[in-house]
Amino acid sequence: MADTISMVPNLNQALAATPNDDALPRRLADFDTFCDALDYAAKGKRGFNFHDPRGTLKQVYPFSQLREDSITVAYALVARGVKPGDRVALIAETGPDFAALFCGAVYAGAWPVPLPLPTSFGGKDNYIEQLAVQLSSADPTMLVGPDEISTLTSAAAERQGCGHATWADFAAKDAAPCELPSPSPDDICYLQYSSGSTRFPHGVAVTHRSLMSNLAAHSHGMQVTEGDRCISWLPWYHDMGLVGCFLSLIANQVSGDYLKTEDFARRPLAWLDLITRNQGTSISYSPTFGYDICARRISTQTAVSERFDLSRWRLAGNGADMIRPDVMQNFVNAFADAGFKASAFLPSYGLAEATLAVTIMPPGEGICVELVEEERLSGSPRDLSRPARYRAIVNCGKPVKDMEVVIRGEKGQSLADHKIGKVWCRGTSVMHSYFRDPEATAECMVDGWLDTGDMGYMADGYLFIVGRAKDMIIINGKNHWPQDIEWAVEQLPGFNHGDIAAFSVETENGEEAPAVLVHCRVSDPDKRLELREQIRDKVRSITGMNCVVELVPPKSLPRTSSGKLSRAKAKKLYLSGEIEPFKLAA
Structure with missing residues (x-):
C-alpha cells in the first residue's frame, strides 16, 4: 500500500490511457457495498483519465x-x-x-x-x-x-x-x-x-x-458493453456527475475521461474532441444546455467532419433539466456530418432523492415527443376563443430495473395513462431520508413511495415530464408553467436559454401576477423601452397574460450548483432588491 496519495503522474513514463477492454470479468454493480x-x-486495468482544457491527457x-x-x-x-x-x-x-x-x-x-x-x-x-x-x-x-x-x-x-x-x-x-x-x-x-x-x-x-x-439499474438500462467508455465534464457535486459519471464507472468497471467543468465552459468543443478520440463506443451525458452551447459554437463555415468523428457516440444522455427537442434537433443538424446519429440520444429522468436514475429511454429509440395542449398541461378549461396551443413534451423513458413509477392526482389516487399529475416512485434506490430532517422526509416519503415534486404522465409504460409542481404560476385560478413564459421570450432574437426567469409576484392590490426577469445587453434607453414592450407583447401572445417585465444586467440571474437557473432564488433576490433592474421611463 502507498504511504501517500499519488497526486502527480509519473513523468518518466509516456502516458497511456486506461483501456476500454479488460480481462477482468465485468460485474454490473452486483456488490453489497x-x-x-x-x-x-x-x-x-480500467480507471480514470484526466485532461487539460484542450483535451490533452495529463x-x-x-x-x-x-x-x-x-x-x-x-x-x-x-x-x-x-x-x-x-x-x-x-x-x-x-x-x-x-x-x-x-x-x-x-x-x-x-x-x-x-x-x-x-x-x-x-x-x-x-x-x-x-x-x-x-x-x-x-x-x-x-x-x-x-x-x-x-x-x-x-x-x-x-x-x-x-x-x-x-x-x-x-x-x-x-x-x-x-x-x-x-x-x-x-x-x-x-x-x-x-x-x-x-x-x-x-x-x-x-x-x-x-x-x-x-x-446496477442504469447500467442495465444503458446496456453497457465491453467497449464502452465514459466521457464527462459534469461536476462531481451534482448527482448526475457524482453517481452517473464517477461512482458508476467504479461499480461497473468502465474507464472514463474527464474535463473539468470550468474547462468545458471555456472550450465546450473539447468535450466532442475527447469523444472523437475514443476508439471504443462512447457514453456521455449532458443537460440540454451542454448540447446547446456546442451547436452554437459551430459556425456554418466549419467543416465538422474534418475535426470530429461522433459516429461511435453510442449513448448521448440527456437529463438534469427539462429536455428541449428544438435544441437537440439543432445539435443533430450541426453534427450530422460528423457522424452523430439522432438515435444516440438517451433521454432520462432522475433526482438525488432516488440516488439518480428513475427512468431511461431504451437505447436506440432517441428523442420522442408528444404534442400536448397547454390547457391539458395546466389543468385549465379550454378557452374556445383562442386557437389551441401545443407544447412538445419529451418521452423520458421507462422505469429502470427495480423502480416503480406512478402518477397520482391531488387526492393521492393513481391516474390512468395520459392523465397529468404528480410523479411518484418506489424502489430500492430511493433515499434513506433527508439528513436530520424528519419533517421534510415525511413530506415526500409515504409508505416507501417518493413524491418527486415533478408533474408528468405515463403512456404505455413511458414517463413524460411536464414541469416542476413547485414552480407553477397560478394566475386567476389558471396554472401556467414558467418554462412556457421563458420559452416565449426566447423566441425573440438575441436571447439564450437561461437569460429569462419567470415567477409570480404579488401586486399592490394583493393579486398574483407573472414577473419576468430578462438579461439585457442593450445600453440605449430607448432601445430598452422598445425591448421591454416586445417582451410584454410576446408573453401576452403566447400566454394571454400581462406581465411585469424587468430588464436586469447580464449574468445577474442566479444559478444552482449544477448551473441551472434558480427561479426561487431569482425571485428572492428580486424582492429583496439584491437584483436591481435597469430603471426605465414609464
Whole structure:
C-alpha cells in the first residue's frame, strides 16, 4: 500500500490511457457495498483519465491506484479522529484528490459530503455563505478542499466550527495502518445535497444498498458493453456527475475521461474532441444546455467532419433539466456530418432523492415527443376563443430495473395513462431520508413511495415530464408553467436559454401576477423601452397574460450548483432588491 496519495503522474513514463477492454470479468454493480465494488475494480486495468482544457491527457489514474490511495486516506482520517458516521465535507473538484478522499472517507466508515467549487458569479462572500449553510446542515467533522481556495474554505469551516484541511495536508499525511470498519449494505454511504436550495438545503442520505441498486439499474438500462467508455465534464457535486459519471464507472468497471467543468465552459468543443478520440463506443451525458452551447459554437463555415468523428457516440444522455427537442434537433443538424446519429440520444429522468436514475429511454429509440395542449398541461378549461396551443413534451423513458413509477392526482389516487399529475416512485434506490430532517422526509416519503415534486404522465409504460409542481404560476385560478413564459421570450432574437426567469409576484392590490426577469445587453434607453414592450407583447401572445417585465444586467440571474437557473432564488433576490433592474421611463 502507498504511504501517500499519488497526486502527480509519473513523468518518466509516456502516458497511456486506461483501456476500454479488460480481462477482468465485468460485474454490473452486483456488490453489497461500494467498498466491495472498488476492491473488485482495482483488480483490473480500467480507471480514470484526466485532461487539460484542450483535451490533452495529463493524468492516468487506474482503479488499482485509486483504491491504494483511498486506503491511505482512510488511515489518515482515522488518525485525525474521524469515526464511522462522521461527515467529511469535500469540495468536489474533478481530479484524483477528490476521488481518493471520497472513497477514503467511505472506507473509514465516514459519510463524504460533496460540495461545489466557487463559480464565476456570486463572489467570494456568497460562496462562503453557501458553504456555511450546507456545512451547518451536514454538521461535518471537517471540510477538505483544494489548496488554491483554502482561504475561502477555511473561512466557511471557521463559521461552522469544524476542522479544515487541504489536499496537500492529506498528500503529506503518513498515518499508520489500522483496522477499517466493514460497512453493511444498509449503512449510509454518503450525503448528496440537491442543487435546488441553498437557503434550506436538504442532504439526501444514500445507503450502500441504494447506491448499488441504482448503479446496477442504469447500467442495465444503458446496456453497457465491453467497449464502452465514459466521457464527462459534469461536476462531481451534482448527482448526475457524482453517481452517473464517477461512482458508476467504479461499480461497473468502465474507464472514463474527464474535463473539468470550468474547462468545458471555456472550450465546450473539447468535450466532442475527447469523444472523437475514443476508439471504443462512447457514453456521455449532458443537460440540454451542454448540447446547446456546442451547436452554437459551430459556425456554418466549419467543416465538422474534418475535426470530429461522433459516429461511435453510442449513448448521448440527456437529463438534469427539462429536455428541449428544438435544441437537440439543432445539435443533430450541426453534427450530422460528423457522424452523430439522432438515435444516440438517451433521454432520462432522475433526482438525488432516488440516488439518480428513475427512468431511461431504451437505447436506440432517441428523442420522442408528444404534442400536448397547454390547457391539458395546466389543468385549465379550454378557452374556445383562442386557437389551441401545443407544447412538445419529451418521452423520458421507462422505469429502470427495480423502480416503480406512478402518477397520482391531488387526492393521492393513481391516474390512468395520459392523465397529468404528480410523479411518484418506489424502489430500492430511493433515499434513506433527508439528513436530520424528519419533517421534510415525511413530506415526500409515504409508505416507501417518493413524491418527486415533478408533474408528468405515463403512456404505455413511458414517463413524460411536464414541469416542476413547485414552480407553477397560478394566475386567476389558471396554472401556467414558467418554462412556457421563458420559452416565449426566447423566441425573440438575441436571447439564450437561461437569460429569462419567470415567477409570480404579488401586486399592490394583493393579486398574483407573472414577473419576468430578462438579461439585457442593450445600453440605449430607448432601445430598452422598445425591448421591454416586445417582451410584454410576446408573453401576452403566447400566454394571454400581462406581465411585469424587468430588464436586469447580464449574468445577474442566479444559478444552482449544477448551473441551472434558480427561479426561487431569482425571485428572492428580486424582492429583496439584491437584483436591481435597469430603471426605465414609464
